[in-house]
Amino acid sequence: MKFGSFLVGRYVHVESPIHSLDPRAKFLGTLLVIISVLLVPNLFFYILPAILILSLIRMSRIGFPVYLTGIRSFWFFLVFAAVVQLVSVRGGVRIFSFITSEGLLSCTFVVLRLVLIILAAEIFSMTTPPLLSARGVESVLSLFGMRKLSYEIGMIMTIAMRFVPILAMEADRILKAQIARGADFEKGKLMDRLKRLLVVVIPLLVSAMRKAEELTVAMEARLYTGEPPKIRYRQLAWSTKDTIFLAFSVILLCSILVARYL
C-alpha cells in the first residue's frame, strides 16, 4: 500500500509549450475553458471544448494515459453522477428496465462534462510547478483587488502542496513502523482491518498537527507577517503565446455563449 499513489494531477516535469506558458494565462485560460464546458447547451457542442482540451493535452507532451489516472481516481464520483442521471431523468424510448433514451442522453451529457472539467484541471496542475501555480492563482485573484487576501490564498496553496508529500511520507513511515511491530493490514475481516488502520490514522493526525505548528514557527522565524512582499524574486513574464492561448479560451467561451443564447 502506498499513500503517494493517491495523489492525482501532480506536476509532471517535461518541456512543452504548455509547460512554459505563464501561470496566470494558464489559470485564467483553464477557468474560461471550465466555464465554457459548464455552459455547453447540448451534447453536440462539447466538440468545441473537447477539441481545445485534446489539442492542449497533445501539446503538453504528457501521455494521455497519465491524464486517465486522474479520471480513474474520480471513478466513484463519475459512476454516482451517471446513476443519478439514469434514475432521475426518464423519457423517450425505454431501452432496458428503468433506462430510457432521455436518461442515457443526460447521463452522457453529465459524465462528459465532468470528464472535460477534470481534464482541463489536470492540464493546469500537471504542467505547472506547484510554486508557479500558486503564484498564477494569486496574481489572477489580485486582479480583482484584495492583494493581501490573494497573497494569503497563494500562500495557503503553497503550504498545502508542501504538506501533501510530507504527510504521504509520514503515513508511509507510520505504516511501516506498525508493520514492524507485527500489525497486519492485509488479512482479516474488513471491519478488523479498518480498526487496525486507526493506529495509522491517529498518529498521522497528531503528526500533521505538530507539523503545522512547526511550520508556523518556521515562517515566523523567517519574518513572515502575512503582508504581501513588495518585491518578488521570481518575475512572471507574459509573452505572445500566452496571449494566443488566452485568445483561444476566450473564443471558445464566446462561441459557446453564441451557441447557447442565439
Next chain:
Amino acid sequence: MKITLESVSFTYNGRSVLKDVNLEIESGKVYLLVGKNGSGKTTLLKILAGLLVSRGKVCVNGEVADPISLRRLVGYVFQNPASQIIGATVEEDIIFSLEMLGIEREEMEKRLKDALRVVGLEGMEKEDPLNLSGGQKQRLAIASVLVRDPPFLALDEPVSMLDLPSQIEIFKLLLELKEKGKGIVIATHELEYLEGVDEVVHLNDGMIDFRGSIMDFVAVGFPDVEIPFSWRILEKCRTCSKRRMEDAHTLDKR
C-alpha cells in the same frame, strides 16, 4: 549591540523549563550553550530569537524588545533542519525571508549565490529540499538564515548531521562571521572546535550554573558535558605552568 535576558522564566503546560535566566549576548562574540538533553537550550534560543514569549524581559541595548523586532535581529537555525523548510525548491527556501524584508532583486540574486556558495550547495537551486540528505538540509537551514545577514545568530545544534570536515568548515565560517561583528550563540554537544569561543554557558535543568571561559569550564568540569581530550590536556598544561610559576615565585622569595 547587546541583547540581555533579564530574569527570564518559561513553562510548558505548567512545567518549568527555564528558571530565572540572566544572560548578555554581545556583538562580535561567540557563545556556546551546553547542557544535557532537555536542559532548556532550545527553549532559551527560541526566546532569544523572539519565537517564544517568556516571563521576564528581553532587552536590546537596554530597551525591552518585542518578538517581531527580535526576529529581525536574530537569525534562528532550527535543531531539526527539516522543520524549517518552507520553500518548494532550495532557491525559494533561501529567498523567502529576503522577500519578506523587501530587498531589491539584484541584491537577492547576489545574496542567494553567496549563501549557496558559502554552505556548498551550488547547483542545487532547483532541488526539492525534502529530497536533500540530512546534512544538506542542515546546510540549507544555515544558508536560509545567513542570507538575511542578521546582526545576531542563534544556532541550535547546527552541525549535528554534518560529517567532520563539514563541521570544521561551518565552525570556521562562524568564526569569520564573528570577526565581522556578529553575535553568535551556538547550542551544541560538539565541543571539538572551541577556538574563538568567548564564553561557555552551561544550562542545568533550566538554570545557568556556569558562565565563563573555556579553560575555566574545562577546569570546573561538568559530568553531563564530554570535554574532548585535547582540551583537557591544554587545561592541564595551563594549570601546571601556573603552579610552576607560583612555585618559582615562592622559591624566589626564599
